[in-house]
Each structure stands twice: as structure tokens, then as C-alpha cells.
Amino acid sequence: MHSFLFSKYDPNEQDKSPFEALLDLFLQLLTYTNGDFNEAMQWMNELDKEYKLTNNEYGMGDFIDDLKAKGYIDDKHEKGEIKITPKTEQGIRKKSLEEIFGKLKKTKSGNHQTFKPGGGDEINPETRPFQFGDTMEQIDFTNSIRNAQINHGIDSFKMQEDDLEIRETDFKSQTSTVLMIDISHSMILYGEDRITPAKKVAMALSELIKTKYPKDTLDVVVFGNDAWTIEIKDLPYLQVGPYHTNTVAGLELAMDILRKRRNPNKQIFMITDGKPTCLKIGKRYYKNSWGVDRKILNRCMSLATQCKKLKIPITTFMIASDPYLQRFVQEFTETNNGKAFFAGLDKLGSFIFKDFESGKRKTVY
Numbered sequence: 001m002h003s004f005l006f007s008k009y010d011p012n013e014q015d016k017s018p019f020e021a022l023l024d025l026f027l028q029l030l031t032y033t034n035g036d037f038n039e040a041m042q043w044m045n046e047l048d049k050e051y052k053l054t055n056n057e058y059g060m061g062d063f064i065d066d067l068k069a070k071g072y073i074d075d076k077h078e079k080g081e082i083k084i085t086p087k088t089e090q091g092i093r094k095k096s097l098e099e100i101f102g103k104l105k106k107t108k109s110g111n112h113q114t115f116k117p118g119g120g121d122e123i124n125p126e127t128r129p130f131q132f133g134d135t136m137e138q139i140d141f142t143n144s145i146r147n148a149q150i151n152h153g154i155d156s157f158k159m160q161e162d163d164l165e166i167r168e169t170d171f172k173s174q175t176s177t178v179l180m181i182d183i184s185h186s187m188i189l190y191g192e193d194r195i196t197p198a199k200k201v202a203m204a205l206s207e208l209i210k211t212k213y214p215k216d217t218l219d220v221v222v223f224g225n226d227a228w229t230i231e232i233k234d235l236p237y238l239q240v241g242p243y244h245t246n247t248v249a250g251l252e253l254a255m256d257i258l259r260k261r262r263n264p265n266k267q268i269f270m271i272t273d274g275k276p277t278c279l280k281i282g283k284r285y286y287k288n289s290w291g292v293d294r295k296i297l298n299r300c301m302s303l304a305t306q307c308k309k310l311k312i313p314i315t316t317f318m319i320a321s322d323p324y325l326q327r328f329v330q331e332f333t334e335t336n337n338g339k340a341f342f343a344g345l346d347k348l349g350s351f352i353f354k355d356f357e358s359g360k361r362k363t364v365y
Contacts, residue, residue: 018058019066025053026067027095030084031203032196035236037073037082084236092236096204100349130164140167176217176261177356178254179205182272183222183238184245194319195240198271201349205356206232219257223250225278225285229257244278244287248296251303251314258312268307268314269352275328276300292328304336314338315355317348 016024025047026040033039045060047053054060067073072091075082127140147163179202187195202220209218210232220230224243227250250270258266276296279286288296307314314336318329326342333340341351 018054019063019070022053022063023067023072023091024095026063027088027092030088030092030236031096031200032193034239035084035089037084086233089233089236090207093203093207093232096200097207100200100204127165127167130161130166134166138166140165143167174215174263175213175265175267176219176258176263177205177209177266178219178221178257178268180221180223180227180250180254180268180270180272181238182245182247182250182270182274183224183240184243184274184277185240186245186274187240194273195238197319197346197348199235199238201271201352202238203232203235204349205352206235208356217261217263219254221250221253221257223247223253225249226280227253229253244285244289245272245274245276246278246280246285247272247276248279248299248303251300251307255303255307255310255312258310266310266312268312269317269356270314271317271319271348271352273319275325292324297328300332301335304332304338307338308336316340317351318342319348 022044026044029040029043030037033043041060041064044053044063048060054063064073068075070087071085072088073082074085077083127143130139143165144159144163147165148157148159151160151163152158181195181198181202183195187198206218206220209216218232220232220235221227222230222238223246224241225246227246230238247270251268254268258268275292277287277289277293279296279299286295304314314333315338316329316333318325318340329340329342339355341355
């Protein structure tokens with residue numbers, strides 16, 4: 001008796017060349033190996049042995065040659081090392097965007113548009129009669145000339161105020177976002193990789209903003225014992241360290257960044273899997289990994305209150321399910337009047353993107 005295994009037909013898969021099919025897998029592996037080319041290729045070879053990814057016509061050596069020829073890797077280094085290029089870094093971000101954002105349903109919401117016409121950069125298809133105070137730049141001359149011809153005729157052509165039509169522009173709200181990523185040791189503990197989904201979300205969000213919302217800003221802050229910013233291009237290489245969780249340092253840095261932004265719409269997204277366990281007092285690190293430390297907690301709540309006064313909402317994405325951690329997040333969220341999502345790793349991207357897009361329909365004055 002014969003058996004058959006059916007899978008969903010994907011027309012895009014049929015159009016991919018052997019190089020493109022292997023490239024998709026290669027970019028995925030680079031995310032898990034923190035941008036390490038050698039480790040990614042070791043995995044590629046292991047997968048090739050088990051699943052026969054290549055054949056007699058196109059081998060793994062051909063794939064490496066194509067990576068070099070197409071500018072995805074560079075072997076022109078002093079020690080003969082092979083490293084990925086900026087083209088590959090962008091490819092990883094695009095892949096993350098397709099993986100996370102491509103799964104979400106397309107809607108008309110979240111297009112950064114407000115419902116108020118005014119001085120902006122997006123042309124409104126609707127027109128209206130001229131009013132005192134309108135500028136020359138707002139006049140739709142095509143419609144206005146047509147009106148003048150209809151109203152006065154071609155032989156005695158003249159243009160009066162009643163002939164003028166105004167085409168308004170809609171203002172697209174601009175948003176400054178700081179994405180905080182917890183890189184404490186717990187992000188890889190207990191047999192669960194939590195840092196890779198966080199990195200994928202950060203890369204996808206950065207690619208979305210750069211391509212769809214170029215006037216927005218996105219800063220990425222990582223926090224362990226201390227907090228610092230990283231460049232978008234460095235996201236594939238981000239790793240967890242032997243750190244505690246200094247949420248206070250991350251929030252303080254995020255607030256400093258947003259104070260310098262001129263956009264009226266500001267927000268903080270924080271991805272974490274645990275409670276704050278560290279506080280820097282002068283040059284000393286105050287640490288407590290057992291329970292929720294009231295000294296650290298009070299400082300966190302104080303910053304949440306400050307953000308509320310500055311109209312900076314904090315959205316916390318907690319990727320842990322411990323009840324006492326959820327209570328901390330709920331208290332923190334109520335203090336800031338922000339939002340909290342208790343997200344599984346497989347739903348993290350969906351939660352963040354939906355919240356980011358829906359937030360663009362609101363303008364903070």
C-alpha cells in the first residue's frame with residue numbers, strides 16, 4: 001500500500017533558485033548564531049547531510065562562491081576570516097520582517113495617519129473652496145483654472161476668489177520609539193531561547209520603520225547590569241551576557257534619548273522575562289535575585305511615574321508566566337498608565353507589531 005504526504009502549495013517556493021532557497025535558511029541560522037558565519041555554515045552542512053539540501057548540480061561550495069560573488073560575505077581580512085557584510089545584515093532584517101509582519105492580517109489601520117487635515121506631507125484627494133488665510137501652495141491650479149473657464153468663459157477668461165479650490169494635505173504623525181531588550185542571563189536559562197525572538201522583533205521593527213515610516217525614529221537599548229544603545233546593524237550579533245536585570249538603567253537611558261526627540265509622540269517598548277534585580281548606586285551595584293526587592297521596585301515605579309508625566313507610555317512585553325512577575329508588571333503598568341502583554345515567544349512579534357501600528361492612529365498633544 002502506497003502512502004502520500006501532502007503539504008500546502010506555495011507558488012513562491014517553485015520560483016526560487018537553489019541559491020535563494022539556501023540563502024533563506026542561511027539568514028535564519030545567522031540569527032541563531034549571532035552573525036557567526038563559520039557556525040552557521042557548520043549547521044548548513046549538518047542539515048545538508050540529513051535533509052539533502054544540495055545535489056550534484058549545485059553543492060554547498062557553489063553556494064559559498066555565490067555568497068562571495070553576490071556580496072553577502074567578505075573574506076578579505078587579515079586573519080583570513082570570513083564575515084558577513086552589511087548586505088547580509090539587511091537581508092536578516094528583511095527576513096525577520098517577512099517572517100513576523102508578513103503573518104499579520106493587512107488592515108487599513110496603523111498607517112500613521114491622523115484624521116485631521118492640515119499642514120503635512122500626504123496629499124488629500126478631497127478639495128474645498130478657498131478661505132481667507134489659505135496659502136498659495138495649497139491652491140489646486142488645475143481645478144481652479146477649470147472653474148474659471150466654466151464660470152467666465154474662455155473669451156473673457158479671469159480668475160476670482162470663488163474659482164479657487166484648495167487641496168489640503170494630511171499630517172502623518174511621527175513617532176519616536178525606544179525598544180528596550182533585556183540581555184540578562186535568564187534570557188537563555190531553563191532551556192528556552194528568549195533572546196533570538198527578541199532580536200528578530202527588533203530587526204523586523206527597524207526594517208519596517210526604515211522602509212514604511214522613514215520619518216519615525218527607533219533606538220534600541222539593551223540592559224543587563226548597565227544599559228547602552230546598539231546600532232541597528234549590530235542586532236544580528238546581540239548576545240546575552242552574565243548579567244543581572246537593571247531595568248532602571250534601561251529606563252533612564254530610554255528617557256534621555258526621548259527627551260532629545262522633537263516628535264510629540266514618544267513611546268517605550270520593553271521586552272523582558274523577569275523582574276528588576278539590579279540597581280547602580282554610585283559605583284556600586286546593588287543586586288538581589290531573590291523575590292522582588294522593594295528598593296529596586298520603588299525606583300522602577302518612580303521612573304514609570306516620570307514617564308507618565310512626560311506622556312511617554314511604556315508597553316511591557318513579559319515573556320515569562322510566573323505569577324509574582326506578572327504582579328510586578330501589572331503594578332508597573334498601572335503606575336505608568338501604559339500597557340502590558342504576557343506574550344509567548346511565538347506571539348511576541350505579532351503583539352508588538354499590532355500595538356506599534358495601532359499606536360500610530362493616536363496623537364499626543
